[in-house]
Amino acid sequence: MPTIVVTGGGTGIGKAIAQQLAHDGTDVVVTGRRRDVLDDTAAALGGAVRAVELDATDPSAVRTFAAQIGRVDVLVNNAGGNTDFDHPAPVGLDEVARAWRRNLDSNLISAVLMTEALLPAMTTGAAIISIGSIAADKGAGSYGAAKAGLASWNIDLARRVGDAGITANIVSPGYIGETEFFRDALDDTSVESMVEAIITKRAGTPTDIAQTVAFLASPHARQITAQTFAVNGGEHPSR
Known part of the structure; x- marks a missing residue:
């Protein structure tokens, strides 16, 4: 049975990824810090998700998880988010250092730890x-730096x-509605301004x-690796 691990899989983009990848004969494991949210997601998505x-x-927690998970066919490093939204603006160098470390830990170190821990369990043809x-290209303080x-x-x-036949890619979203990312910090005018900057004139969705992600995890993408895929409706074009 193929095993897929989705970190930060309880809500928003992570939940949508788990739903997209869950099907008969697949073991999808969603991880996160909030037990109640994870349980609700697993119940909503059915028996293929745990x-x-x-x-x-946390290196110790990741090490324990890796020892118990067994074979891994797909790892989706989705855990993260802009931790600045959860804390007041830093004042003084000590607070600046803590603020930067929070975003680096949440968005970069989490992915590094999960990947390093699970690599020994990954099969030929696996996908990371x-x-x-989009903040990695447009700039957004410590959050943008962490994503870069x-x-x-x-x-x-x-x-x-x-x-080893394993691929590694980045999916880089632009503005995505229907998530907890902005912690309800955007008013209607801010949302309208963000949507206006998008060529498709709509917010992206977790789907x-x-x-x-599902395409990059599929057998159809085995020659695609070391790439960043922008899914931003043309808000930040590239060539």
Whole structure:
């Protein structure tokens, strides 16, 4: 039975990814810090999804999880988010250092720890997909820097695992509605302004990201690695 691990899988993009990847004969494991949210997601998505409470920034917890999970066919490093929304603006160097470390831990170190821990369990043809952000290109303080670091790390990771037939890619969302990301901090005017900057003139959805992840995890994408895929409706074009 193929095993898929989705970190931060209790809500939003992570939940949509778990739903997209769950089907008969697949074991989807969603991890996160909030037990109640994880249990609700597992119940909503049915028997193909199981929940494991896990802090992906804690090496000891990640080590224990890796020892118990067995074979892994797909790892989706989705855990993260802008931790600045949960704390007041830093004042003084000590608070600045703590603020930067929170975002680096949440968005970069979590992915590194989960990947390093689960690599020995990954099979030939496995896929590692990490969720980046448009902020890596547009800039957003420590959060944007952490996501830029994630994309850079992914290139080195792809080189390391390529000989084993494992791919490593980044999916980089733009503005996604229907998530907890902004913690209800956006008013209607802010939302309208963000949507206006998008060529498709709509907010992205968690399903948009989930479908891209599903393709990169599929047998159809085995020659695609070390890439960053922007899913932002053209808000930040590239060529």
